[in-house]
Amino acid sequence: MTLRAYGPDASFCPRCGAPLAGAPPIACGRCGYNLFVNPRPTACLIVLDGDPVTPRFLGLLRAAEPCSGQWATPGGFCNGWEHPSAAAVREGREELGVEVTLGDCVGMYLGSYEYQGETLPVLDVFYFAAIDAGEIRLDPAEASEMAWFELADPPKLAFETMNEAVRAAARQLGL
Numbered sequence: 001m002t003l004r005a006y007g008p009d010a011s012f013c014p015r016c017g018a019p020l021a022g023a024p025p026i027a028c029g030r031c032g033y034n035l036f037v038n039p040r041p042t043a044c045l046i047v048l049d050g051d052p053v054t055p056r057f058l059g060l061l062r063a064a065e066p067c068s069g070q071w072a073t074p075g076g077f078c079n080g081w082e083h084p085s086a087a088a089v090r091e092g093r094e095e096l097g098v099e100v101t102l103g104d105c106v107g108m109y110l111g112s113y114e115y116q117g118e119t120l121p122v123l124d125v126f127y128f129a130a131i132d133a134g135e136i137r138l139d140p141a142e143a144s145e146m147a148w149f150e151l152a153d154p155p156k157l158a159f160e161t162m163n164e165a166v167r168a169a170a171r172q173l174g175l
């Protein structure tokens with residue numbers, strides 16, 4: 001049995017280490033600490049190519065688990081108190097090597113993320129984005145290939161939140 005003091009499978013109090021009587025949300029029977037499980041926010045980019053008639057969005061072929069070898073939108077976890085819009089710009093820099101300008105927020109989608117043997121709830125915040133200038137330089141640790149896909153006819157993406165967000169983005173652009 002894996003000992004966990006956080007996440008949906010937490011079985012020990014993160015403050016005093018006492019076993020918990022059940023799954024969170026729950027109060028520790030020894031010290032009274034209230035343990036909640038909250039989704040972790042991420043920032044995701046629907047980068048458009050600027051074509052007003054047949055807009056395409058940027059897909060990256062994931063090079064790392066989870067979902068290695070599947071197409072995905074760029075993005076990543078927000079750090080601490082980092083606003084999702086700031087995280088989106090940072091992820092553009094890190095994963096694509098370019099500066100992006102964000103457009104409207106497409107929406108927020110609740111998903112799950114499997115990592116390090118855990119399944120954690122995530123809240124994926126999607127933004128429209130455009131590349132300011134320059135050539136995309138992929139971070140090989142993150143992505144092995146890139147492609148532009150029609151927003152109105154997307155492939156299946158790695159995470160269901162991405163599929164939902166791309167459908168919503170197409171609707172919002174009247175496609």
Ligand SMILES: [Zn+2]
Pocket residue numbers: 013014015016017018028029030031032033
């Ligand atoms: Zn406790």
